[in-house]
Amino acid sequence: MTVTMRFDAAVLRSYEGEFAVEEVVLNGGPADGEVLVRIAGCGMCRTDLAVRRSAGRSPLPAVLGHEGAGVVVETGGPHTGLSVGDHVVLSFDSCGHCRNCLGAAPAYCDSFAALNLFGGRKEDAARFTDAAGGELAPRWFGQSSFAEYAMVPARNAVRVDRSLPVDLLGPLGCGFLTGAGAVFNSFGAGPGDTVVVLGAGAVGLAAVMAATAAGAVTVAVDRYPERLDLAERFGAIPLRAGPADHASGPDPVPRPGLAERIQRLTDGGAQYALDTTASAPLINEALRALRPTGHLGLVARLRTALPLDPGTLDRGRRISHICEGDAVPALLIPRLTGLWQAGKFPFDQLIRRYPLAAVNEAERDCDAGRVVKPVLVPERSAR
Numbered sequence: 548m549t550v551t552m553r554f555d556a557a558v559l560r561s562y563e564g565e566f567a568v569e570e571v572v573l574n575g576g577p578a579d580g581e582v583l584v585r586i587a588g589c590g591m592c593r594t595d596l597a598v599r600r601s602a603g604r605s606p607l608p609a610v611l612g613h614e615g616a617g618v619v620v621e622t623g624g625p626h627t628g629l630s631v632g633d634h635v636v637l638s639f640d641s642c643g644h645c646r647n648c649l650g651a652a653p654a655y656c657d658s659f660a661a662l663n664l665f666g667g668r669k670e671d672a673a674r675f676t677d678a679a680g681g682e683l684a685p686r687w688f689g690q691s692s693f694a695e696y697a698m699v700p701a702r703n704a705v706r707v708d709r710s711l712p713v714d715l716l717g718p719l720g721c722g723f724l725t726g727a728g729a730v731f732n733s734f735g736a737g738p739g740d741t742v743v744v745l746g747a748g749a750v751g752l753a754a755v756m757a758a759t760a761a762g763a764v765t766v767a768v769d770r771y772p773e774r775l776d777l778a779e780r781f782g783a784i785p786l787r788a789g790p791a792d793h794a795s796g797p798d799p800v801p802r803p804g805l806a807e808r809i810q811r812l813t814d815g816g817a818q819y820a821l822d823t824t825a826s827a828p829l830i831n832e833a834l835r836a837l838r839p840t841g842h843l844g845l846v847a848r849l850r851t852a853l854p855l856d857p858g859t860l861d862r863g864r865r866i867s868h869i870c871e872g873d874a875v876p877a878l879l880i881p882r883l884t885g886l887w888q889a890g891k892f893p894f895d896q897l898i899r900r901y902p903l904a905a906v907n908e909a910e911r912d913c914d915a916g917r918v919v920k921p922v923l924v925p926e927r928s929a930r
């Protein structure tokens with residue numbers, strides 16, 4: 548049984564500062580129901596970077612990272628359902644016993660914010676510290692995977708086939724699961740449906756791949772041609788949104804709107820639309836592009852009020868917020884790896900690997916749109 552482990556992790560100490568890759572200390576082995584995972588790779592998600600804007604709600608110093616994947620090296624107790632050597636993808640945390648967890652909707656767990664975002668899991672503060680013994684925030688999303696190792700509840704760890712490239716699988720636990728889950732679970736899109744995806748980032752492109760795999764006609768909207776090229780490669784009809792489509796405030800000049808262009812491409816209107824942009828003007832365009840009974844899903848957090856134009860929800864149209872793709876990770880992740888093996892969910896094409904030590908470069912590239920999905924790969928130090 549492990550007593551004290553020292554390993555490298557990317558620690559964020561201030562909301563404005565850079566990550567520092569430094570030694571951290573984990574005291575004690577896995578508690579009952581936990582597993583220790585050697586991280587093979589961890590995706591960087593927008594939610595990691597949003598900690599900088601959390602206005603103090605997400606505690607620091609912290610080890611972020613919540614798209615980890617790796618190999619189980621130690622298990623706690625007989626009931627984890629996992630064995631040493633298992634390959635696992637780590638996903639979001641949930642309590643397992645509230646109404647929504649019991650109803651197979653763990654993304655809407657009563658304790659979601661506390662367990663995943665705000666350090667609410669009650670842990671012994673001395674358990675996870677920096678090299679000098681200074682306290683670190685409780686684990687982020689039940690994992691804190693910008694690190695060589697993560698101690699996680701077995702409930703968050705989904706076993707995957709050992710023949711898969713485990714270092715690349717982490718984003719299946721959040722970003723790719725969010726986009727694909729919205730299409731498969733929230734929409735239930737199938738052949739002949741029409742799906743519009745606003746914003747062709749990691750979540751949007753996963754939605755495009757899923758919609759294409761489901762046999763739906765898919766339209767991808769973005770302002771960046773390189774992202775639209777990717778969307779087109781994954782089966783979408785690319786539609787460029789100009790700055791005018793993002794403009795807010797009075798715009799008295801009539802112009803062919805985005806909604807009309809989408810309607811022309813979708814035989815009169817889309818059945819489903821997924822917004823990843825949180826832009827109120829784009830959301831209104833998407834609603835106007837829906838056919839009657841159409842469903843618009845929002846995945847990004849709105850930062851402002853969302854005024855809706857009159858009539859946008861008429862005739863059975865609806866709008867909902869979708870968290871983590873309405874997924875039960877242990878069901879959706881194997882489905883996504885199966886689609887990948889069949890050549891129908893080529894998520895690996897969105898990934899660029901960075902050494903863990905290059906975490907700040909990965910963040911800069913992410914912010915600048917130079918990479919869709921960075922995956923941080925720890926280099927094994929010989930300790």
Ligand SMILES: [Zn+2]
Nearest residue numbers: 642645648656
């Ligand atoms: Zn719960």
Ligand SMILES: [Zn+2]
Nearest residue numbers: 592594721722
């Ligand atoms: Zn995420």
